[in-house]
Amino acid sequence: MRILLVEDNTALADGLVAILRGSGYAVDVVRDGASADAVIATETFDLVILDLTLPEMDGLDVLRSMRARQNKAAVLILTARGTPEERIRGLDRGADDYMIKPFDIGEFEARVRVLLRRQAGLRSSLSSYGNVTFDLTSRTFSAQGTPIDIPARELGLLEILFLRAGKVVAKDAIMQSLTAFDDDLSANAIEQYVSRLRKRLSPHGLTVRTARGIGYYLDKSADGA
Numbered sequence: 001m002r003i004l005l006v007e008d009n010t011a012l013a014d015g016l017v018a019i020l021r022g023s024g025y026a027v028d029v030v031r032d033g034a035s036a037d038a039v040i041a042t043e044t045f046d047l048v049i050l051d052l053t054l055p056e057m058d059g060l061d062v063l064r065s066m067r068a069r070q071n072k073a074a075v076l077i078l079t080a081r082g083t084p085e086e087r088i089r090g091l092d093r094g095a096d097d098y099m100i101k102p103f104d105i106g107e108f109e110a111r112v113r114v115l116l117r118r119q120a121g122l123r124s125s126l127s128s129y130g131n132v133t134f135d136l137t138s139r140t141f142s143a144q145g146t147p148i149d150i151p152a153r154e155l156g157l158l159e160i161l162f163l164r165a166g167k168v169v170a171k172d173a174i175m176q177s178l179t180a181f182d183d184d185l186s187a188n189a190i191e192q193y194v195s196r197l198r199k200r201l202s203p204h205g206l207t208v209r210t211a212r213g214i215g216y217y218l219d220k221s222a223d224g225a
Helices: 010-022 032-040 059-068 085-093 107-118 153-162 171-178 187-203
Strands: 001-008 026-030 047-050 074-079 096-100 126-130 132-135 140-143 146-148 206-211 216-221
Touching: 001 032, 001 171, 001 206, 010 026, 010 107, 026 032, 032 047, 032 059, 032 171, 047 059, 047 107, 047 146, 059 074, 059 085, 074 085, 074 107, 085 096, 096 107, 126 216, 132 153, 140 153, 153 216, 171 187, 187 206
Parallel strands: 001 026, 001 047, 047 074, 074 096
Antiparallel strands: 126 132, 132 140, 140 146, 206 216
């Protein structure tokens, strides 16, 4: 899943990026409101973590512009502006959650997980398809209780396909979800990850099918049907 962090405090931004990437998310960071507004208008994110007091454009204006374009990415406001009036204004303009600085890192991570779970349409952190279960909290896969060892990039791809099981996911959408601005990921690399995933999933009754010219989708294999 892909996250945009909008934060002008360099030390805080670097720390949060390290935490989020350590959890396996693709993370981009911008440090002013105008850049955030431009990026959100052209890129796809599952979650935007948004400071309010920003150079060039206030965070509330970024949020208003985003929702006016019908952008449905989840938004977590993370700010020192903590009066009841500010919180109400942020939520009324379309934020999904609101945290006040300083904050507890564990609570921050939990709120990120909750928002991403809601974006995926899950009520629980556990999701199952066929014999395979995905734990969104730990970002691990298992088959009938036995962990499936999957390298990071392949895990990210499987996560995208698993949360949309049975539905075609376009190649462009996969590449956007897996990569941040400074990452380099080719269509050929995606094909290699798909091939490896097929081998890993085959013993568990799942496979990744190709929708020619469009993308890929997760399906139950003949043996696992």
